[in-house]
Amino acid sequence: MESRKLYRLEEGKMICGVCAGIADYLNIDVTVIRLITAALVLGCGSGLIFYILAAIVMPVRPY
Numbered sequence: 001m002e003s004r005k006l007y008r009l010e011e012g013k014m015i016c017g018v019c020a021g022i023a024d025y026l027n028i029d030v031t032v033i034r035l036i037t038a039a040l041v042l043g044c045g046s047g048l049i050f051y052i053l054a055a056i057v058m059p060v061r062p063y
Contacts, residue, residue, distance in 0.1 A: 007061035008054075016055040 006025045008017035019037055023030035040047025 006058060008058045009061055016051075017060070018051055018054045018058060021058060021061070022054075 004025065007021050009020040009024055010017055012020045012030065014020075014034070019033040020030050023033045026033075037047055037051060041051070
């Protein structure tokens with residue numbers, strides 16, 4: 001079984017590549033993840049904290 005890891009992506013990124021990495025990991029469209037992230041940021045504000053933490057913790061995918 002292939003081991004999958006969660007990485008930030010440099011290609012297709014808008015800010016830090018967190019949403020692109022999550023979308024790639026879950027194999028769904030990046031727009032869905034970006035809309036969910038925007039809703040969390042605008043709705044309760046905690047989404048911004050999680051995004052910043054993910055940008056710090058998630059490694060960039062090696063090429």
